[in-house]
Amino acid sequence: MSGKKRKWSDKYVKHGFTCITERDGSQRPICMICNAKLSNSSLAPAKLKEHFLKLHGDGEHKNTTLAEFKVKRARFDEKATLSALGFVPINKPILTASYEVAYLIAKQGKPHTIGETLVKPAALKKANLILGTAAEGKLSQIPLSNDTISDRLECMSKDILAQVVADLISSPAKFCLQLDKTTDVSNLSQLAVLVRYVKDDMIKEEFLFFCTDGAPVMLGRKSGFGALVKADAPHIIVTHCILHRHALATKTLPPKMAEVLKIVVECVNYVRNSALRHRIFSELCKEMGSEFEVLLDHSNVRWLSRGQVLNRDFAMCVELAQLLQEHQHCHADCFKDSEFILILAYMADIFAALNHLNQQMQGGGVNIMEAEENLKAFQKKLPLWKRRAENNNFANFPLLDDYGLMKSLDGYFPTRASYPAWVRQPFTFAIETADANDEHLDEIIELQQSQVQQQLFRTTTLSTFWCQQMEKYPVIAKKALDFFVPFVTTYLCEQSFSRMLDIKTKKRNRLCCENDTRLALSKVKPRISELVSQRQQQKSH
Incomplete structure (x- = not known):
């Protein structure tokens, strides 16, 4: 039967001790100077004095304040093993090292257990072999x-989130939120929220939080996130991801092209769904000296998959036709038909161009002006390509039919009002052409x-230039930044989902x-020194 447990008293602080509570509820004293953890039975003034006098004092600690104990602790740390080995002593090095290692683990997206199963054993082994047992013990x-x-x-x-929120509150311009949701491996809906704002004469992008309440994200008229926000803040501007609209527009195909795509997908699946046929096809490609040996899978989910699949199929159409012929496939004759091959060639080229446009609008830091300029340039190329095809000057586009693709794009990307000329070219803007009642003309x-x-x-860059004008020309700078802060795509959400799946x-x-x-995603670094100063250093036992 265990004895009676002693209780901590705040009076013991004058003896140089603080207290921790174990899982079983027992309280144990810890020396403020050497961090030694004594047993519960040592919670008695005589035993605490004995420890202090034996290791740290000469009897002059009776009236020592907490601040003076901290000074003594700093002197004790300076005499520790690490300084003897040539390391520079820092405040609470053990606690700081624990934070730094945890930060590295998070940056790499590794399991939390890797610290005690790999990182620490590896460090101890290296310390023992190179520096000796003293360093290993430390x-x-x-x-x-x-x-x-x-x-x-x-x-x-929490520290990073507090920094980001503080930056948002102090931001001189408006900020923009990006939201999207997905389902993780545990079948739980995850809503990702990212933010773009102005700080230190720059536009910054940061991860804000994940939410698991299954909130509606899309732009439904009644229950969507945009509708709910506008009910409380009607001035809020809500936009849809330009890449999603681009993907929807490119799914609209004329009947002949849709039929060709369907046949190609069926033939690719016929080869890939059988391990034997897949190996036979690879060997056939090797024998024929083909550049590729594997057909790509088509996916309606991936925006870039269609163009890559069609390019690979066109490059390997001879090999694919031979395999289908040998296995007497129903579509074997299609790859011998000249019209079928021409349509396939056209689709491969046009989707390659669409993929290039898609990639131009991806990535962080893309603003809506740049994205719409790329889109308008592509739309203006389509009539030119059609005229070339009609004049037999561009053989890869023989079936560009009645501006079908351009009309589809126009449906998803209606023409909007042009941006003010002074935003793009503030120094060549003609003041005489502007409305004299505009208040911002004086600053221009x-x-x-x-x-x-x-x-x-x-x-x-243009966005950085306008950020740097916030102090001297705040009126025009705020108006200009309204065109640079909004997100164009949900690229950052997709990036956070990808990292989430890795973790x-x-x-x-x-x-x-x-x-x-x-x-893992934030560019803001945690203030480890401040976090360390707020916590007590504990050693691993």
Whole structure:
């Protein structure tokens, strides 16, 4: 039968001790200077004095304040093993090291257990072989357990979120939210929210949070996120992802092209769905000296898959025709038909062009002006390609039919009002052509007369230029940034979902991945030194 458990008293602080509570509820004193953890039975003034006098004091600690104990602790750390080995002593090195290792684990998207199963054992082994047992003993005190890593990541994630929210509050211009949802490996809906805002004369993009309440994201008239926000804030502008509209537009195909695509997909699946036929086809390609040996799978989900599949099929149509002929496939004769091959060639080229347009509108930092300029340029190319085809000057486009693709694009991308000319070219903008009642014209005139700003305009990007004008020309800068801050695509959401899938695997399907994803994606670094200063250093045992 265990003895009576002693209770902590705040009076013990004057003896140089603080207290921790174990899982079983027992309280244990910890020395403020050497971090030694004594047993519960040591919670008595005499035993605490004995420890302090034996290791740290000379009897002059009776009236020592907490601040003075911290000074003594700093002196004790400076005499520790690491400094003897040539390392520079820092405040709470064990705690700081624990945070730094946890941050590296999160950045790589690794399991929390890797700290105690790989990182720490590897560090101890290297320390023992190179620096000796003393260094190994010091490194063994760094806590890297699964629970410790999770706790460190949660603290750093909250710190990053606090920094981002503070930046949003202090941002001189409007900010923009990007939302999209997906389903993770545990069949749980995940709503990702990212933000774009102005800070330090730059437009920044940051991950904000994950939400699992299944909130409607799309632009439904009644229950969609856009409708719910507009009910409380009618001035909010809601836009749809330009890549989603682009994908919908390119799905509209004339009957002949749709039939060709259907046949091609069936033939590819016929080869790929059989391991034997797949091996036979690969060997056939090798014998014929083909550049490729494998057919690509078609997917309606992937925006770029269609163009890649058609290009590969056209490059391997001779080999595919021979295999289908040998197996007496019903579509074997299609690849001998000249019209079928011409349509396939046209589709391969046109979808390659569409894929190139798609890639131009992807990535971080793309603004709506750049995306719409790329789209308008593509739309203007279509009539030119049609005229070339009619004059037999471009053999890859023999069946471009009545502006079908251009009309489809026009349906999904209606013409909108042009952007103010002064946003693009503030120094060549003709003031005489503008409305004299516009209040911002005064600032434009002042800007046009500044030689310093003209030099800056020539040496920096357009968005950065307008960010740097917030202090001197706030009216026109805010108006201009309204065209640069909005998101064009949900590329960043897709990127966060991709990272989430890397982190939340089938073996980690119960993980709440928000903290890990924020640390992996965020460009904002956690303030580890501040976090360390707020916590007490604990050694691993």
